[in-house]
Amino acid sequence: MARKSITQQLADWDRRYLWHPFTQMQEWEQETPLIIDRGKGSYLIDTEGTRYLDGTSSIWVNLHGHRHPTLNRALTTQLEHIAHSTFLGLSNPPAIELARALIRIAPKGLGRVFYSDNGSTAVEIALKMAVQYWQQRHPKAGRKNTFLHLKLAYHGDTIGAVSVGNIQLFHERFKPLLFPTVEAEPPYCYRCPLKLNYPSCRIACLDPIEAILKTRHQELAGFVIEPLMQAAAGMVAHPPGYLKRIRELCTRYQVLLIADEVATGFGRTGRMFACEHEGVTPDLMAISKGLTGGYMPLAATLTTEEIYSAFLGKYEEFKTFFHGHSYTGNQLGCAVALANLEVFRKERTLTRLRPKIAAFSRLLRPFANMEHVGDIRQQGFLVGIELVKNRASKEPYPPKARIGHRVAAAARTRGLLIRPIGNVVVLIPPLSTSLAELRKMVQALHVSIEDVLPE
Ligand SMILES: *Cc1c(COP(=O)(O)O)cnc(C)c1O
Numbered sequence: 162m163a164r165k166s167i168t169q170q171l172a173d174w175d176r177r178y179l180w181h182p183f184t185q186m187q188e189w190e191q192e193t194p195l196i197i198d199r200g201k202g203s204y205l206i207d208t209e210g211t212r213y214l215d216g217t218s219s220i221w222v223n224l225h226g227h228r229h230p231t232l233n234r235a236l237t238t239q240l241e242h243i244a245h246s247t248f249l250g251l252s253n254p255p256a257i258e259l260a261r262a263l264i265r266i267a268p269k270g271l272g273r274v275f276y277s278d279n280g281s282t283a284v285e286i287a288l289k290m291a292v293q294y295w296q297q298r299h300p301k302a303g304r305k306n307t308f309l310h311l312k313l314a315y316h317g318d319t320i321g322a323v324s325v326g327n328i329q330l331f332h333e334r335f336k337p338l339l340f341p342t343v344e345a346e347p348p349y350c351y352r353c354p355l356k357l358n359y360p361s362c363r364i365a366c367l368d369p370i371e372a373i374l375k376t377r378h379q380e381l382a383g384f385v386i387e388p389l390m391q392a393a394a395g396m397v398a399h400p401p402g403y404l405k406r407i408r409e410l411c412t413r414y415q416v417l418l419i420a421d422e423v424a425t426g427f428g429r430t431g432r433m434f435a436c437e438h439e440g441v442t443p444d445l446m447a448i449s450k451g452l453t454g455g456y457m458p459l460a461a462t463l464t465t466e467e468i469y470s471a472f473l474g475k476y477e478e479f480k481t482f483f484h485g486h487s488y489t490g491n492q493l494g495c496a497v498a499l500a501n502l503e504v505f506r507k508e509r510t511l512t513r514l515r516p517k518i519a520a521f522s523r524l525l526r527p528f529a530n531m532e533h534v535g536d537i538r539q540q541g542f543l544v545g546i547e548l549v550k551n552r553a554s555k556e557p558y559p560p561k562a563r564i565g566h567r568v569a570a571a572a573r574t575r576g577l578l579i580r581p582i583g584n585v586v587v588l589i590p591p592l593s594t595s596l597a598e599l600r601k602m603v604q605a606l607h608v609s610i611e612d613v614l615p616e
Contacts (some may be wrong), residue, residue, distance in 0.1 A: 168208040171196050195573070200227025203594045205578060214602050216572070216579040218591045221392070221424055223455030225504050226593040232454050235500030239493055248276065248490030255495035262502050263448075263461065266433050270442040271463040275482075276490045280423035281317025283447035283460035284385070287419045288321050289484060290445060290464060291383040294417070297480050298471035302415075305382040307340075309373060309416065311347040315393030316385060316421050316447075325385045328393060343377060345370045349397050351536040351547065352555065359400045367406050374414040383417035383445070388435040389540050392424040395585035396545025398538045405439040417444040417468075423460075424543070427451030427501070428511055428592050431518050431541035444468060454501035455591075459494030514592055517599065518542065524603040531607075532616040544588040546606075548614065558584050564613065571609035577602055586610070 165173070176190045195213075199206040203226055205213045215223065225232065239255065246253060260274035275290075277283050288308065295305035308325050315331070316322040323332055324339040332339070346354040348366050355365055374381070388404050391397040411418040420443035425435035429451065432438055436446070445468065449460035474480035488494075504510065518541050528534050528546055535549035548564050550556045558564045565581025572579050581587060590602055 168196060171208065195578075202226040202228075203591050203598045211576075213573070213576055213578045214590075214598060214605070216577050216588050216590060216602050216606075218589050219455055220580065221429075221589050222450045222453075223591045224427060224451050224501065224593065225454050225508070225510070226591050227455075229454065229504065229593075231504050231507070232456055232497050232500050235496045236456070236493060239496035242492070244493055245488065245491050247487075249485055253490060253492050253495070255492050255499055256490040259495040259499050259502075262499060263463065266502070267446065267463050268434060268436050268442040270465055271446060272466045273464050273469040275462045275464070276495075277460045277462065277486050278458045278488050278491070278494070279317070279460050280421075280447060280449035281319040281322040282486065283423065283449050283462045284316045284325070284419075284421055285319055285321040286462040286484060287421075287445040287447050287464075288325065288383070288385070290462065290468060290482065291417045291419060293482065294468050294471045295382050297474075298468075303379050305380060307342055307380050307382065308419075309343045309345060309370075309377075309381050309384045311386060311391065312344050313347050313349065313391055313394035313397060314385070314387065315391070316387075317423070343373060343381065345373060347391055347394070347397055348399050348403055349394075350400060351538075364400055364403055364406065367403070367410070370407070371410055374410050374416060378414035378416055381414075381416045383419045384411050385419040385421060387421045387423075388425055388441070388443075389430055389438060390425055390435065390538075390543050392543060393582060395547065395582045396538045396540075396543060396587060398540055402439070404436065404441055408439070408441045408443075411444075419443060419445045419447070421447045423447055423449045425540070427454075428505070428514060429541055429543050429589075431511070431514060433505075433511065435540070452501070453494055453498045454504065456497040456501075457491070457494040458488075459491065459498055508593075510592055514541070517594070517596060520596055521599060521603075524600060528607065528610075531610060531614075533610070533614045542590055542592055542594075545582070545585045546588075546610075548584045548586060548610070567613045568606075568609050571612040572605055575605040575609060577605035577609070579606070 172194050175194050196208045197205050198208045203215055205215050263274055295302055310325045312327045314326045315328050316326045320338050325342055350359050389399050408418055420436055422434050426448045446463040453459050472480050472482050525537055528537055533548050535555055536547040538545045550558050564584050565586055568586050569579050569581050
């Protein structure tokens with residue numbers, strides 16, 4: 162009998178020892194895992210040497226392509242100094258320089274950076290900061306201990322982040338562990354809860370939100386929101402003007418605006434941060450995913466001097482923010498994040514992205530004629546295509562049909578890696594994807610949908 166190939170050996174060990182995230186392992190164990198060995202630009206290359214276009218940006222993190230020389234160099238240079246030293250009681254050059262660089266590009270008014278290491282913790286930190294801020298700044302304001310958020314929201318998988326989220330599939334099971342929150346209907350225009358149409362609706366879905374803020378602001382510490390696009394909800398895009406109005410309402414009712422830019426930050430929507438599209442400065446902002454260009458797990462919670470200053474006092478007043486992680490301020494992460502921002506400047510990433518976003522929209526137009534495409538939603542390089550059983554009635558496919566999963570499987574045979582969200586097929590290419598590669602991705606997706614859903 163022939164000896165097992167290295168790939169087969171690894172596949173066996175994977176199925177024997179591993180537990181993958183968001184994965185039904187019974188199904189996984191029946192399949193052949195795709196094992197990625199290398200990357201280059203917009204491509205991932207498996208242990209057999211097969212190349213695939215990275216249509217998810219490795220789950221929304223990669224910006225400038227894989228193995229970018231500037232990012233690679235930043236890591237090897239930092240390794241000549243040190244990989245990591247603690248940030249509790251010590252500081253380090255890349256963390257200091259990165260904080261300064263982030264404040265320079267962040268929405269005006271944000272002035273402080275608190276590091277952590279993933280998007281969920283960046284959100285958790287924002288929640289804890291908000292609650293402690295109200296206790297210390299306005300002790301007479303009463304108990305501002307709860308949060309408003311949208312239904313379908315996704316802010317991460319740790320308990321606090323799940324509490325302010327609302328994706329049934331992820332959240333229902335953990336309900337007994339979650340703290341209570343206040344939920345509002347999201348602006349899901351394709352399936353408008355008010356059965357109205359934009360723009361004639363004049364964003365009427367903001368009225369119930371205003372009503373909630375009006376009646377319950379005394380208990381609300383903050384409003385947590387993904388600006389412009391509820392990504393994990395299946396790319397649910399906000400209508401223009403929505404976020405700006407939310408900012409105004411939060412200011413009026415003294416509720417902190419907490420922007421979760423984990424998915425939308427770092428150029429994804431065409432601007433450095435999605436809040437910029439509406440000229441909005443949040444009170445707290447969580448960033449992660451694109452922060453290191455997809456190289457290292459790093460996150461940050463940015464806030465204003467006003468919030469920061471509420472934590473100042475004598476030690477024995479215990480106004481300290483008692484929160485931190487082993488890898489807070491990690492040098493490798495901060496060094497590569499600095500290089501990420503350098504690439505934005507040197508390669509004029511955002512300027513060059515603009516025509517590519519327009520081309521992307523043009524390439525997506527033919528999908529609108531497909532029998533089972535209900536809605537196409539795009540904010541820059543974040544794209545979701547909602548597949549429906551019946552276009553006229555918008556009847557969704559039942560979960561059992563696994564439509565998104567089947568389209569993704571078909572795409573894989575055509576050299577494109579994507580990961581669907583239910584019946585929404587998602588395409589999130591690295592910002593550096595060339596026009597030719599973008600065309601290839603879109604074409605592969607088109608034929609994959611035709612494969613699975615012939616007309
Ligand atoms: C991915 C994501 C998170 C969670 O980030 P992790 O690094 O996976 O913990 C939070 N919020 C949004 C909007 C995200 O897309």
